[in-house]
Each structure stands twice: as structure tokens, then as C-alpha cells.
Amino acid sequence: MADVRSGAVTLKGNGVDLAGPELKVGDAAPEFKLQDNGLGDVTLADSAGKKRIIITVPSLDTPTCHQETKRFNDEAGKLDSVEVLVVSMDLPFAQKRWCGAESAENIKALSGHRCTGFGEAYGVLIQGGPLHRCLARAVFVADGDGKLTHVEYVSEIANHPNYEAALAAVQ
Numbered sequence: 001m002a003d004v005r006s007g008a009v010t011l012k013g014n015g016v017d018l019a020g021p022e023l024k025v026g027d028a029a030p031e032f033k034l035q036d037n038g039l040g041d042v043t044l045a046d047s048a049g050k051k052r053i054i055i056t057v058p059s060l061d062t063p064t065c066h067q068e069t070k071r072f073n074d075e076a077g078k079l080d081s082v083e084v085l086v087v088s089m090d091l092p093f094a095q096k097r098w099c100g101a102e103s104a105e106n107i108k109a110l111s112g113h114r115c116t117g118f119g120e121a122y123g124v125l126i127q128g129g130p131l132h133r134c135l136a137r138a139v140f141v142a143d144g145d146g147k148l149t150h151v152e153y154v155s156e157i158a159n160h161p162n163y164e165a166a167l168a169a170v171q
Contacts, residue, residue, distance in 0.1 A: 004127055009136050011129065011157045018136055019116070020123035023151050029054070029142040030121035034087060034110035037096035042110055044146060047083040051170045052142045055086045055161075056124045056135040060098040060109065064137070064158055069104065075167055076106035082170050089113050089134050123153070137161065141169040 005022060007015040023030075029052070031044050044052070055072055057065035069086050076084040084107040088095070095109035112118040116133065119125025124136040139161045141150035150169035154161050 005123065009153055009155060009157060011131060013156075014129070016129060016131070016136065016157065017127040018123055018153075019125040019127050020120040022123050022153065023140065023148060025148055025151055027148050027151075029140060029146045029148050030118075032112075032118045032121060034112055034118055035092050035114060037092045037099060037109050037111070039092055042085075042108065044142070047085075048146070049144045050081050050083050051144060052083045052085060052140075053166055053170060054122075054140040054142065055084070056119075056122065056138045056140075057086060057088050058126075058131055058134040058137065058157060059088055059090050060086075060095060061090070064160060066098075066102075068137070068160055069098075069107065069109075070102060071163060073102070073104040073107045075163070079167075079170060083108065085110055087112055087118060087135060089119075131157070139166045141166055 005018045009016045034042050036042050086107050087110045092111045116125050119135050124138050126134050137154040137157050139152045
């Protein structure tokens, strides 16, 4: 298990423990293997050469995550050569249902349900409490070489990220 960071993120005002390091601008985006909603494997290397917005959410079936993912889906349709990856621990079947119901065709919904490695590598895996094993809300932007150009760990999980800052990082 990775190191645990406490208190930097809250859920309804209560501190949440996160496994893994706090990534910073300039760090290399950690490689990963996640599952798409067609049950295929997806890695960071699959989109090498493109800018990537990597969004982590607790679950697509919560109001804030729903709104955030819809917003990034809408914005992704206006971006050239940018992959928008939305990662949660939701099962791929649930992600496929959600994407179909919401016509979310500009993002890739990816599931980390098979292991906690992604959450630990990106420092977003929640340890303990009501969201144990879910991912905290965060936004990472990586350039075509995999270097992080924007990092936001949303301080209150129920809040929205700074959309404008994330979108500016891919311009």
C-alpha cells in the first residue's frame, strides 16, 4: 500500500485519507492500465503525442460527478488533439450505461475497478470512510510527452473543479 496523506481533501467537511503521492506540475503522469466500457485495456501510452485531461471522480452516478463529466464531454467536443479520460471505480457496465444515457461520446470513461494501482499512483485513492476505494475528485492535464501541466486535487469532494484552469492548460 502506498503512503497515506490525510486532511488535504474533505468530504462534507470531514478529512479524507488518500493513498499515494501528491502529484505536482512538472511530474511525469504515471502510466496506468484501466478498463474501458467495452472491457478493453487502456493505457496512458495509448494516447501518447496528444494532450490529455485525466479526470477522477467518485462515481458517475452522483450529481456533481454527473455534471462534471457532462461539462467535460461538452468541452471535449471543441478541443482538437485532446483526449479526455474520466476515471472512476464504477464498473465498465455502469459507465457504458451512463455514457449511452447521456450521449457522452467525446470522453473515454475508464474503470479502475480491477485494482487500486491507478488511484495510488495518482494520489486519489480514498482510504476508509463511506467512499473507501473510490477516487477523490481531481483533474490532471498531461502534455503529449506525458508531463503534467496542470494538477488540481479538489479540496472538497462535493465541489466542482476549476474547469477554466484545466481547459486553459490544454490551449
